[in-house]
Amino acid sequence: MSEDFRALFEKHKDRVYSIALRYSGDPAAAMDIAQDTFLKLMSRMDQYRGEASFEAWLYRIVVNACLDHRRSNRRLQPLVDGFLDLFRASNESALDDMLKDERRQQVQEVVARLPPDQRMVVILRYTEGLQYEEIADVLGCSKGTVASRLNRAHKILERRLQGVRGKMYA
Protein backbone atom coordinates (compact mmCIF):
# COMPACT_ATOMS: atom_id res chain seq x y z
CA MET A 1 0.00 0.00 0.00
CA SER A 2 1.54 3.27 -1.08
CA GLU A 3 2.67 6.12 1.09
CA ASP A 4 0.36 8.37 -0.90
CA PHE A 5 -2.63 6.29 0.07
CA ARG A 6 -1.56 6.27 3.70
CA ALA A 7 -1.39 10.07 3.61
CA LEU A 8 -4.83 10.19 2.04
CA PHE A 9 -6.13 7.86 4.73
CA GLU A 10 -4.69 9.97 7.53
CA LYS A 11 -6.17 13.12 6.09
CA HIS A 12 -9.71 11.79 5.70
CA LYS A 13 -10.11 8.98 8.23
CA ASP A 14 -11.90 11.07 10.85
CA ARG A 15 -14.25 12.52 8.26
CA VAL A 16 -15.13 9.06 6.91
CA TYR A 17 -15.47 7.41 10.31
CA SER A 18 -17.59 10.25 11.69
CA ILE A 19 -20.12 10.04 8.87
CA ALA A 20 -20.25 6.26 9.21
CA LEU A 21 -20.73 6.46 12.97
CA ARG A 22 -23.40 9.14 12.83
CA TYR A 23 -25.24 7.24 10.13
CA SER A 24 -25.09 3.79 11.69
CA GLY A 25 -25.13 4.78 15.35
CA ASP A 26 -22.90 1.79 16.05
CA PRO A 27 -19.06 1.83 16.36
CA ALA A 28 -18.66 -1.70 14.98
CA ALA A 29 -20.80 -0.93 11.95
CA ALA A 30 -18.96 2.37 11.50
CA MET A 31 -15.66 0.49 11.34
CA ASP A 32 -17.09 -1.82 8.68
CA ILE A 33 -18.36 1.12 6.65
CA ALA A 34 -15.13 3.10 7.00
CA GLN A 35 -13.09 0.06 5.99
CA ASP A 36 -15.25 -0.51 2.93
CA THR A 37 -15.04 3.16 2.03
CA PHE A 38 -11.24 3.19 1.97
CA LEU A 39 -11.09 -0.07 0.08
CA LYS A 40 -13.45 1.34 -2.54
CA LEU A 41 -11.47 4.53 -2.59
CA MET A 42 -8.29 2.58 -3.21
CA SER A 43 -9.80 0.55 -6.02
CA ARG A 44 -11.37 3.56 -7.72
CA MET A 45 -8.58 6.07 -7.55
CA ASP A 46 -8.10 5.79 -11.28
CA GLN A 47 -11.71 6.88 -11.77
CA TYR A 48 -11.23 10.24 -10.11
CA ARG A 49 -11.08 12.74 -12.95
CA GLY A 50 -10.58 15.89 -10.94
CA GLU A 51 -13.77 17.37 -12.36
CA ALA A 52 -15.35 17.62 -8.93
CA SER A 53 -13.57 18.30 -5.68
CA PHE A 54 -11.92 15.27 -4.13
CA GLU A 55 -13.96 15.78 -0.97
CA ALA A 56 -17.23 15.65 -2.91
CA TRP A 57 -16.10 12.46 -4.61
CA LEU A 58 -15.09 10.96 -1.28
CA TYR A 59 -18.44 11.93 0.25
CA ARG A 60 -20.24 10.04 -2.50
CA ILE A 61 -18.22 6.91 -1.77
CA VAL A 62 -18.95 7.19 1.96
CA VAL A 63 -22.66 7.74 1.35
CA ASN A 64 -22.83 4.72 -0.93
CA ALA A 65 -20.92 2.61 1.60
CA CYS A 66 -23.47 3.60 4.25
CA LEU A 67 -26.35 2.67 1.98
CA ASP A 68 -24.66 -0.59 0.96
CA HIS A 69 -24.18 -1.48 4.59
CA ARG A 70 -27.82 -0.83 5.29
CA ARG A 71 -28.88 -3.01 2.36
CA SER A 72 -26.69 -5.88 3.48
CA ASN A 73 -27.48 -5.53 7.15
CA ARG A 74 -31.15 -4.73 7.46
CA ARG A 75 -32.10 -4.77 11.06
CA LEU A 76 -34.24 -2.76 13.36
CA GLN A 77 -32.62 0.16 15.05
CA PRO A 78 -32.64 -0.31 18.81
CA LEU A 79 -35.58 1.40 20.38
CA VAL A 80 -34.75 4.41 22.44
CA ASP A 81 -36.67 4.55 25.67
CA GLY A 82 -36.09 8.20 26.39
CA PHE A 83 -36.57 11.30 24.37
CA LEU A 84 -34.46 14.37 23.88
CA ASP A 85 -33.93 16.48 26.91
CA LEU A 86 -32.25 19.38 25.21
CA PHE A 87 -34.17 22.13 26.88
CA ARG A 88 -33.71 21.08 30.42
CA ALA A 89 -31.72 23.74 32.20
CA SER A 90 -28.55 22.11 33.32
CA ASN A 91 -26.08 24.82 34.15
CA GLU A 92 -27.09 24.95 37.78
CA SER A 93 -26.79 21.19 38.18
CA ALA A 94 -23.72 19.55 39.66
CA LEU A 95 -24.32 16.70 37.23
CA ASP A 96 -23.91 18.97 34.28
CA ASP A 97 -21.15 17.02 32.58
CA MET A 98 -22.93 13.74 32.99
CA LEU A 99 -26.16 15.19 31.67
CA LYS A 100 -24.32 16.68 28.74
CA ASP A 101 -22.90 13.28 27.82
CA GLU A 102 -26.32 11.74 28.18
CA ARG A 103 -27.84 14.45 26.02
CA ARG A 104 -25.20 13.93 23.34
CA GLN A 105 -26.00 10.24 23.27
CA GLN A 106 -29.72 10.94 23.06
CA VAL A 107 -29.26 13.32 20.13
CA GLN A 108 -27.17 10.76 18.30
CA GLU A 109 -29.67 7.99 18.95
CA VAL A 110 -32.60 10.06 17.75
CA VAL A 111 -30.71 11.08 14.62
CA ALA A 112 -29.84 7.42 14.02
CA ARG A 113 -33.58 6.67 14.01
CA LEU A 114 -34.38 9.17 11.27
CA PRO A 115 -35.25 7.71 7.86
CA PRO A 116 -32.00 7.08 5.94
CA ASP A 117 -32.45 9.85 3.37
CA GLN A 118 -33.15 12.45 6.05
CA ARG A 119 -30.42 11.08 8.31
CA MET A 120 -27.75 11.46 5.66
CA VAL A 121 -28.75 15.04 4.93
CA VAL A 122 -28.61 15.87 8.64
CA ILE A 123 -25.15 14.29 8.96
CA LEU A 124 -23.72 16.07 5.93
CA ARG A 125 -25.20 19.33 7.19
CA TYR A 126 -24.29 19.18 10.87
CA THR A 127 -21.33 16.80 11.07
CA GLU A 128 -19.62 18.04 7.92
CA GLY A 129 -21.07 21.54 7.73
CA LEU A 130 -21.89 21.28 4.03
CA GLN A 131 -24.06 23.81 2.27
CA TYR A 132 -27.31 22.74 0.60
CA GLU A 133 -25.71 22.90 -2.85
CA GLU A 134 -22.83 20.70 -1.74
CA ILE A 135 -25.18 18.14 -0.17
CA ALA A 136 -27.25 18.09 -3.35
CA ASP A 137 -24.10 17.46 -5.37
CA VAL A 138 -23.01 14.58 -3.14
CA LEU A 139 -26.43 12.91 -3.06
CA GLY A 140 -27.23 13.56 -6.71
CA CYS A 141 -30.48 15.34 -5.98
CA SER A 142 -31.79 18.89 -6.18
CA LYS A 143 -31.19 21.61 -3.64
CA GLY A 144 -34.96 21.66 -3.07
CA THR A 145 -34.91 17.97 -2.16
CA VAL A 146 -32.15 18.60 0.35
CA ALA A 147 -34.15 21.44 1.90
CA SER A 148 -37.26 19.29 2.01
CA ARG A 149 -35.49 16.36 3.69
CA LEU A 150 -33.85 18.63 6.21
CA ASN A 151 -37.16 20.33 6.94
CA ARG A 152 -38.85 16.98 7.53
CA ALA A 153 -36.02 15.89 9.81
CA HIS A 154 -36.31 19.10 11.80
CA LYS A 155 -40.03 18.56 12.24
CA ILE A 156 -39.51 15.02 13.51
CA LEU A 157 -36.94 16.23 16.02
CA GLU A 158 -39.08 19.17 17.07
CA ARG A 159 -42.08 16.91 17.61
CA ARG A 160 -40.05 14.72 19.93
CA LEU A 161 -38.75 17.73 21.79
CA GLN A 162 -42.27 19.01 22.29
CA GLY A 163 -43.26 15.60 23.63
CA VAL A 164 -40.53 15.83 26.21
CA ARG A 165 -41.56 19.29 27.27
CA GLY A 166 -45.17 18.17 27.61
CA LYS A 167 -44.12 15.33 29.87
CA MET A 168 -41.85 17.51 31.92
CA TYR A 169 -44.30 20.27 32.62
CA ALA A 170 -47.64 18.44 32.73
Added chain:
Amino acid sequence: MHDRMEEALREHLGRVTAPAELWGRVQSASPSRVTPRFHPAWIAAAASMLMAVAGWSMWKASSQPLELHSASASEVRQWVLANSGMDVPLPVKPSSLVEILGASIDKAVAKISYRVGELKATLSVSKGASGDAPHKGTEISSTWTMNGQAYTLAVANPADLRTACVLCHNAHEAALY
Protein backbone atom coordinates in the same frame (compact mmCIF):
# COMPACT_ATOMS: atom_id res chain seq x y z
CA MET B 1 -36.54 26.46 19.14
CA HIS B 2 -35.36 25.77 15.61
CA ASP B 3 -32.09 27.61 16.17
CA ARG B 4 -31.48 25.84 19.46
CA MET B 5 -32.04 22.49 17.80
CA GLU B 6 -29.59 23.33 15.01
CA GLU B 7 -27.10 24.41 17.63
CA ALA B 8 -27.58 21.13 19.52
CA LEU B 9 -27.18 19.10 16.35
CA ARG B 10 -23.94 20.86 15.47
CA GLU B 11 -22.65 20.36 18.99
CA HIS B 12 -23.58 16.71 19.39
CA LEU B 13 -23.06 15.42 15.86
CA GLY B 14 -19.54 16.73 15.46
CA ARG B 15 -16.62 14.77 14.12
CA VAL B 16 -14.96 12.08 16.14
CA THR B 17 -11.52 10.54 15.88
CA ALA B 18 -11.32 7.32 13.95
CA PRO B 19 -10.03 4.35 16.00
CA ALA B 20 -6.36 3.61 15.47
CA GLU B 21 -7.14 0.06 14.36
CA LEU B 22 -8.94 1.30 11.24
CA TRP B 23 -5.70 1.48 9.27
CA GLY B 24 -4.92 -2.11 10.21
CA ARG B 25 -8.37 -3.18 9.07
CA VAL B 26 -7.88 -1.47 5.71
CA GLN B 27 -4.44 -2.98 5.29
CA SER B 28 -5.52 -6.49 6.19
CA ALA B 29 -8.45 -6.43 3.80
CA SER B 30 -6.85 -4.67 0.90
CA PRO B 31 -5.15 -7.45 -1.08
CA SER B 32 -8.36 -9.18 -2.09
CA ARG B 33 -10.29 -5.95 -2.57
CA VAL B 34 -8.04 -3.93 -4.81
CA THR B 35 -9.28 -4.35 -8.33
CA PRO B 36 -6.70 -5.39 -10.89
CA ARG B 37 -7.25 -2.26 -12.98
CA PHE B 38 -5.52 -0.23 -10.30
CA HIS B 39 -2.35 -2.12 -11.13
CA PRO B 40 -2.56 -2.80 -14.86
CA ALA B 41 0.48 -5.08 -14.78
CA TRP B 42 -1.50 -7.53 -12.71
CA ILE B 43 -4.21 -7.95 -15.32
CA ALA B 44 -2.29 -10.21 -17.67
CA ALA B 45 -0.78 -12.30 -14.90
CA ALA B 46 -4.08 -12.67 -13.10
CA ALA B 47 -5.95 -13.58 -16.26
CA SER B 48 -3.41 -16.24 -17.16
CA MET B 49 -3.51 -17.71 -13.70
CA LEU B 50 -7.28 -17.70 -13.62
CA MET B 51 -7.53 -19.51 -16.92
CA ALA B 52 -5.17 -22.16 -15.61
CA VAL B 53 -6.86 -22.78 -12.32
CA ALA B 54 -10.52 -22.14 -13.16
CA GLY B 55 -11.21 -25.74 -14.04
CA TRP B 56 -9.35 -27.03 -11.03
CA SER B 57 -11.13 -24.70 -8.62
CA MET B 58 -14.53 -25.62 -10.08
CA TRP B 59 -13.73 -29.24 -9.44
CA LYS B 60 -12.41 -28.41 -6.00
CA ALA B 61 -15.51 -26.43 -5.03
CA SER B 62 -17.82 -29.18 -6.14
CA SER B 63 -15.85 -31.94 -4.47
CA GLN B 64 -15.44 -30.37 -1.03
CA PRO B 65 -17.40 -32.52 1.41
CA LEU B 66 -20.30 -30.95 3.21
CA GLU B 67 -20.93 -31.83 6.83
CA LEU B 68 -24.53 -30.70 6.54
CA HIS B 69 -26.59 -31.31 3.45
CA SER B 70 -29.61 -29.06 3.55
CA ALA B 71 -31.49 -26.71 1.25
CA SER B 72 -33.03 -24.89 4.20
CA ALA B 73 -31.52 -21.49 4.97
CA SER B 74 -32.81 -21.56 8.53
CA GLU B 75 -31.46 -25.07 9.14
CA VAL B 76 -28.05 -24.08 7.76
CA ARG B 77 -28.06 -20.94 9.89
CA GLN B 78 -28.87 -22.91 13.04
CA TRP B 79 -26.27 -25.57 12.25
CA VAL B 80 -23.55 -22.97 11.65
CA LEU B 81 -24.48 -21.17 14.85
CA ALA B 82 -24.38 -24.39 16.85
CA ASN B 83 -21.07 -25.56 15.40
CA SER B 84 -19.13 -22.33 15.06
CA GLY B 85 -20.84 -19.83 17.36
CA MET B 86 -21.35 -17.49 14.40
CA ASP B 87 -24.77 -16.25 13.40
CA VAL B 88 -24.89 -15.95 9.62
CA PRO B 89 -28.06 -14.10 8.63
CA LEU B 90 -29.04 -16.03 5.51
CA PRO B 91 -32.36 -14.93 4.03
CA VAL B 92 -35.07 -17.52 4.78
CA LYS B 93 -36.36 -17.19 1.24
CA PRO B 94 -33.45 -16.27 -1.01
CA SER B 95 -33.95 -15.70 -4.70
CA SER B 96 -35.75 -18.47 -6.57
CA LEU B 97 -32.51 -18.86 -8.52
CA VAL B 98 -30.64 -19.90 -5.41
CA GLU B 99 -30.34 -23.42 -4.11
CA ILE B 100 -28.53 -23.86 -0.82
CA LEU B 101 -26.55 -27.10 -0.76
CA GLY B 102 -25.24 -27.25 2.78
CA ALA B 103 -22.42 -26.22 5.05
CA SER B 104 -19.21 -27.34 6.66
CA ILE B 105 -16.82 -26.02 9.29
CA ASP B 106 -13.11 -25.90 8.54
CA LYS B 107 -10.71 -24.47 11.12
CA ALA B 108 -13.25 -22.06 12.64
CA VAL B 109 -14.39 -20.99 9.19
CA ALA B 110 -18.00 -21.73 8.27
CA LYS B 111 -18.44 -22.55 4.59
CA ILE B 112 -21.89 -22.37 3.06
CA SER B 113 -22.23 -23.86 -0.39
CA TYR B 114 -24.95 -22.95 -2.81
CA ARG B 115 -25.84 -23.03 -6.44
CA VAL B 116 -27.20 -20.25 -8.66
CA GLY B 117 -28.30 -21.90 -11.86
CA GLU B 118 -25.20 -23.72 -13.12
CA LEU B 119 -22.89 -21.71 -10.90
CA LYS B 120 -21.53 -23.02 -7.63
CA ALA B 121 -20.38 -20.60 -4.97
CA THR B 122 -19.05 -20.76 -1.45
CA LEU B 123 -19.65 -18.22 1.27
CA SER B 124 -16.96 -18.44 3.97
CA VAL B 125 -17.54 -16.74 7.29
CA SER B 126 -15.06 -16.28 10.12
CA LYS B 127 -14.84 -14.18 13.23
CA GLY B 128 -12.82 -11.00 13.22
CA ALA B 129 -11.60 -8.70 10.48
CA SER B 130 -11.86 -9.69 6.86
CA GLY B 131 -8.19 -10.54 6.80
CA ASP B 132 -8.97 -13.54 8.95
CA ALA B 133 -11.05 -15.16 6.25
CA PRO B 134 -9.25 -17.50 3.90
CA HIS B 135 -8.53 -15.99 0.52
CA LYS B 136 -7.72 -18.78 -1.84
CA GLY B 137 -5.68 -17.68 -4.77
CA THR B 138 -7.42 -20.21 -6.93
CA GLU B 139 -10.85 -18.66 -6.62
CA ILE B 140 -12.29 -15.24 -7.35
CA SER B 141 -13.47 -13.75 -4.13
CA SER B 142 -15.06 -10.69 -2.67
CA THR B 143 -14.74 -9.96 1.01
CA TRP B 144 -16.55 -7.72 3.41
CA THR B 145 -17.17 -7.48 7.12
CA MET B 146 -20.41 -7.22 9.00
CA ASN B 147 -21.07 -7.28 12.73
CA GLY B 148 -17.52 -8.37 13.48
CA GLN B 149 -17.58 -11.31 11.08
CA ALA B 150 -15.58 -11.58 7.88
CA TYR B 151 -17.36 -12.85 4.78
CA THR B 152 -15.67 -14.18 1.68
CA LEU B 153 -17.72 -15.05 -1.38
CA ALA B 154 -15.79 -17.32 -3.73
CA VAL B 155 -16.59 -18.44 -7.26
CA ALA B 156 -14.51 -19.87 -10.06
CA ASN B 157 -15.19 -17.25 -12.68
CA PRO B 158 -14.95 -13.45 -12.32
CA ALA B 159 -18.15 -12.98 -14.31
CA ASP B 160 -20.03 -15.12 -11.81
CA LEU B 161 -19.20 -13.02 -8.78
CA ARG B 162 -22.11 -10.63 -9.27
CA THR B 163 -24.48 -13.50 -9.91
CA ALA B 164 -23.45 -15.13 -6.64
CA CYS B 165 -24.58 -12.05 -4.71
CA VAL B 166 -28.21 -13.18 -4.99
CA LEU B 167 -27.68 -15.39 -1.95
CA CYS B 168 -28.06 -12.31 0.23
CA HIS B 169 -29.47 -9.73 -2.16
CA ASN B 170 -32.37 -9.73 -4.55
CA ALA B 171 -31.56 -9.58 -8.23
CA HIS B 172 -31.98 -5.81 -8.40
CA GLU B 173 -29.69 -5.17 -5.48
CA ALA B 174 -27.13 -7.68 -6.73
CA ALA B 175 -26.97 -5.81 -10.02
CA LEU B 176 -25.77 -2.78 -8.13
CA TYR B 177 -22.60 -4.57 -7.04
